[in-house]
Amino acid sequence: MLHRYPPQHGSQCTNLISIGKRLNFTQQLKNDNSEIQSIVDARSQFPNLNRQDHRDNRIIYLDNAATTHKPQLVIDSLVNHFSNQNANIHRGIHTLAIEATSHYEESRRKVQQFINAREESEVIFTSGTTAGVNLVAQTFAQQQIRPGDEILISILEHHSNLLPWQQLAAQKGAKLKVIPITACGELDMPSLERMLTSRVKILALTHISNSLGTINPIRDIIKMARSQGTYVLIDAAQSVGSYPIDVQDLDCDFLVFSGHKMYGPTGIGVLYGKAELLQAMPPWQFGGEMIRSVQIEKTVFAAPPHKFEAGTPPIAQAIALGAAIDFIGQVGLEHIQAQNQALLAYGTELLAEIPGLQLVGKARHKSAIISFMLEDIHPHDLATILNQAGVAVRAGHHCTQPLMESLGLPGTVRASMAFYNTYEDIDQLKQGLLLAKKIFT
Amino acid sequence: MLHRYPPQHGSQCTNLISIGKRLNFTQQLKNDNSEIQSIVDARSQFPNLNRQDHRDNRIIYLDNAATTHKPQLVIDSLVNHFSNQNANIHRGIHTLAIEATSHYEESRRKVQQFINAREESEVIFTSGTTAGVNLVAQTFAQQQIRPGDEILISILEHHSNLLPWQQLAAQKGAKLKVIPITACGELDMPSLERMLTSRVKILALTHISNSLGTINPIRDIIKMARSQGTYVLIDAAQSVGSYPIDVQDLDCDFLVFSGHKMYGPTGIGVLYGKAELLQAMPPWQFGGEMIRSVQIEKTVFAAPPHKFEAGTPPIAQAIALGAAIDFIGQVGLEHIQAQNQALLAYGTELLAEIPGLQLVGKARHKSAIISFMLEDIHPHDLATILNQAGVAVRAGHHCTQPLMESLGLPGTVRASMAFYNTYEDIDQLKQGLLLAKKIFT
Amino acid sequence: MDQEELNKLYDDSILQENRQPYHYGKMPDADLTLEAYNPICGDQFKLFLYTDEDSIKTAYFHGYGCAVSKASTSVLTRELEGCTIEEAKAKCRDFLNWLSEGEGAKVNAPNSWESFAAVRDFPGRLSCAQLAWETIAKEL
Amino acid sequence: MDQEELNKLYDDSILQENRQPYHYGKMPDADLTLEAYNPICGDQFKLFLYTDEDSIKTAYFHGYGCAVSKASTSVLTRELEGCTIEEAKAKCRDFLNWLSEGEGAKVNAPNSWESFAAVRDFPGRLSCAQLAWETIAKEL
Numbered sequence A, B: 001m002l003h004r005y006p007p008q009h010g011s012q013c014t015n016l017i018s019i020g021k022r023l024n025f026t027q028q029l030k031n032d033n034s035e036i037q038s039i040v041d042a043r044s045q046f047p048n049l050n051r052q053d054h055r056d057n058r059i060i061y062l063d064n065a066a067t068t069h070k071p072q073l074v075i076d077s078l079v080n081h082f083s084n085q086n087a088n089i090h091r092g093i094h095t096l097a098i099e100a101t102s103h104y105e106e107s108r109r110k111v112q113q114f115i116n117a118r119e120e121s122e123v124i125f126t127s128g129t130t131a132g133v134n135l136v137a138q139t140f141a142q143q144q145i146r147p148g149d150e151i152l153i154s155i156l157e158h159h160s161n162l163l164p165w166q167q168l169a170a171q172k173g174a175k176l177k178v179i180p181i182t183a184c185g186e187l188d189m190p191s192l193e194r195m196l197t198s199r200v201k202i203l204a205l206t207h208i209s210n211s212l213g214t215i216n217p218i219r220d221i222i223k224m225a226r227s228q229g230t231y232v233l234i235d236a237a238q239s240v241g242s243y244p245i246d247v248q249d250l251d252c253d254f255l256v257f258s259g260h261k262m263y264g265p266t267g268i269g270v271l272y273g274k275a276e277l278l279q280a281m282p283p284w285q286f287g288g289e290m291i292r293s294v295q296i297e298k299t300v301f302a303a304p305p306h307k308f309e310a311g312t313p314p315i316a317q318a319i320a321l322g323a324a325i326d327f328i329g330q331v332g333l334e335h336i337q338a339q340n341q342a343l344l345a346y347g348t349e350l351l352a353e354i355p356g357l358q359l360v361g362k363a364r365h366k367s368a369i370i371s372f373m374l375e376d377i378h379p380h381d382l383a384t385i386l387n388q389a390g391v392a393v394r395a396g397h398h399c400t401q402p403l404m405e406s407l408g409l410p411g412t413v414r415a416s417m418a419f420y421n422t423y424e425d426i427d428q429l430k431q432g433l434l435l436a437k438k439i440f441t
Numbered sequence C, D: 001m002d003q004e005e006l007n008k009l010y011d012d013s014i015l016q017e018n019r020q021p022y023h024y025g026k027m028p029d030a031d032l033t034l035e036a037y038n039p040i041c042g043d044q045f046k047l048f049l050y051t052d053e054d055s056i057k058t059a060y061f062h063g064y065g066c067a068v069s070k071a072s073t074s075v076l077t078r079e080l081e082g083c084t085i086e087e088a089k090a091k092c093r094d095f096l097n098w099l100s101e102g103e104g105a106k107v108n109a110p111n112s113w114e115s116f117a118a119v120r121d122f123p124g125r126l127s128c129a130q131l132a133w134e135t136i137a138k139e140l
């Protein structure tokens, strides 16, 4: 067996606050005249939560770290765009084009306010987190990095925030350095401090680990990076929509995230970048809409954000991302966060009761992601059994192969909750795991 | 005035076949038990055709070259995915992930069959035409092009099939050569033959000009390129979905198009590439899903198509593109094509009746795009007046600035039809133009 | 079809300024030449200023643009003459404010501007009216 | 919850092969070592073959994988012994055919394969059963 998961030093890790009785799922959220008055109301907005499997069991969806379900408001936004609006944006002066353009740009403003960017032009629509990291690596970093420079990442990174840097380092003769983690799955801060020297040109760090749930203290780390003159890109794929993000307060240079992980559609994401950096960066893709003037001999590019939005953008998806932000506003980010934390506490306590279950990742600050192993049952066998028990989880390396290798694990089972999950969902997860134990012994 | 549009040599240009009486819009398409029995049936599938403006006039949409409207089948596909399926694909073994993966890959097969690619793995999902061209320019061409090599395009190209090559040529010290057009707006074939030497490494050519409607004889040109050892990329943004495309018959190396111009959603496109070329090409973006194995020191990439689909792809949009192909199959591509040609003939004849109207682009083979100038009224003034008259057209350079400059025009007004447009739509266009004349004289 | 809005935009004064613009022509010996380029459509005017000490004696313009931009540049050209550079910039800022904020903008709008108020109902054409004024406000 | 399908996949025979696989261990002096890597999960087995002339005398395997892949590799290992290289490859092609096409495939399926028929109801796990067989069919 490959299991070499490091021994747990209990004292450093999660101190489970016993949840006593369950946080009231039906609690009142607001008294205003919003449609959404409670988590139950909010939950009713997600049609896919009623989806049944081929045995007519409701599918319990605990794979939210892969992608979240979509509320009706987001689905309706797509339908409305394609049914009543549909036009290509910019440079159009007919009614539909003007409407589509104004909704698209309005969505940019919603994102700007949601992450508190200083200017609208700091918000660039991309096709997702992966595209955002690649954009920065292939433009900004491409110009900044010199042979011998260091690029710093952590062992927690998703492949999307690892491969672009690995590739760039190889191409430039730069060094890719990797911050290790402690036995609990937290960033090893002494190592980080040692590694974060002025030789590090760029630090690319995830806010929340999609595999272990660890929430990194990015605000402090960005401050440290600033003092070394290091640029910082934050992978916020797992945090935007679940935790408040204020890019001005964080003072990061770049921040990337995906619409589909925050109740929005696939095919859309955001790159936030500081205005002065975006202005100085070369474009990434070339095509329609990103120009000021084109001649065969010479092209003058438009200013950000358009410079980075070549071709017809994902118009409907950008508008629907705005709807997702509206939805989050209706529920209240503070309620989403509280519910996530309650589900995490409940789930952690409940699973700990199962003999032979080993939690993977016990950081003190965690998002609602529970990774685990059960005895020596292979994660995929567990996931198959859970699926038959009506519970959708993910198994494997979660696009963090180096992390798994460093943990000596072939992968984990990952149950990831969203605020619309319930305690009963987690009870069912436990039942499925007990069934797996029965089958395998 | 800048009007230096070259004199027309009538004999070389369109020979208008007088349409006599209108092709019957309500004609029966099929007798099978498909839902869609006639063009009227097909038309009823597009909710946005009923959209009204703020004066309660139905908006007549003649901006199809920018983006087409979406049939209910496509909208329903998106709704169904997000309401009943929604999961991230690949590497998932729960029911939803398996379903989503299988629908996503099924859509790839639909595209394969639709363009008659030899293998599924030759179909790469992108975010659109622009991304497809950039992918090829920044990977394949990046490796192929040496200083002094030539890259050949035409003056008809959309910025998206011009800028990536202009950029690459500048970066590599290669020469960007540009095939001119004749007075009718057709490729100047003697020039093309002269320019297409063995020094040309890559020919990047549009199938159909989005500004003039010219249909280029790409099959013959590709044959000529083959004999010089020149690789060929075809920009089929304006043709796929309106005209049959058979990549094996064409024998092009690459072909790119966008979903949103063929009744599909925004945010999705396709790059077709020959298997052996795709295998040898380096990846473009790096991230999740495009790997075989990842270590900090070294990554092994997956085979095509996954090698080129980094990160969470536009899942719902790819599936909806499959629905768009289904829809086209239900109507019948031959009927779509015939209807387009009938509308073109009718529109060309009708507009020619307006004194002072000058058609821009009179190629013998044209798609349903009519570009024109009316006296010396500025295209944007015309478009504004037409919009008030309930007719949505586009005005300007249509992302073909060098073409406009070569024509000595500041831009044109472009009316672009889809098969669901009617003769009455074009009648209304004429009324709007007559109104404009009245206002301006 | 309701033609009222249209008639407001393309009213006699705008059509007239478009047909017979004020001081339309090149002035190669100008002290100051500015370029007003609209990237949305690719239209472009050159503005030629002939100054004496700090004030604009004569202004000309030349180039290509739609009726709205041509009329608005024509009006601007006429109104620039006699202004100091600072007055010219202030006037342009006033025009832009008045155009975007309507009567709410505390600006003394001369009659010559009135026709352009209709542009507010045509968001796609706002940049046409702003073009030359913005160039003076930002680049002079 | 309907456990029937589950019990078919995780039946006694698969669980038994998983718990006590045949010839599980490293064989460093093998003439032929193949690697069966499943990129979907990252699982990996090494296949060790000890040949004599053209036939496989002894086979071992070692590595990490799920119950299904381990059981299927165990069954394969047992069945490889005594085959010539060609017979081994043919057998693996038969297994893969039988697995994907079901009883329709005109293949003589031994009893030892029967348990794997259940994998057909678990499309996400097909590659687990195929893994080692595919490696022999393609890479031997």
Ligand SMILES: Cc1ncc(COP(=O)(O)O)c(C=O)c1O
Residues within 6 Å of the ligand: A287, A288, A310, A311, A312, A313, B065, B066, B128, B129, B130, B131, B158, B160, B161, B206, B208, B209, B210, B235, B237, B238, B258, B399
């Ligand atoms: C001929 C042609 N090429 C390329 C494009 C660019 O397509 P997209 O904007 O969807 O990337 C277009 C559409 O605008 C086009 O008409």
Ligand SMILES: Cc1ncc(COP(=O)(O)O)c(C=O)c1O
Residues within 6 Å of the ligand: A065, A066, A128, A129, A130, A131, A158, A160, A161, A206, A208, A209, A210, A235, A237, A238, A258, A399, B287, B288, B310, B311, B312, B313
């Ligand atoms: C932490 C993290 N980074 C990056 C990504 C990649 O996001 P996407 O696949 O949407 O590009 C993910 C999601 O899988 C993630 O969880």
Ligand code: FES
Residues within 6 Å of the ligand: B380, B381, C038, C041, C042, C043, C065, C066, C067, C068, C069, C127, C128, C131
């Ligand atoms: S359309 Fe170009 S300035 Fe008005």
Ligand code: FES
Residues within 6 Å of the ligand: A380, A381, D038, D041, D042, D043, D065, D066, D067, D068, D069, D127, D128, D131
């Ligand atoms: S899950 Fe890896 S081989 Fe079965």
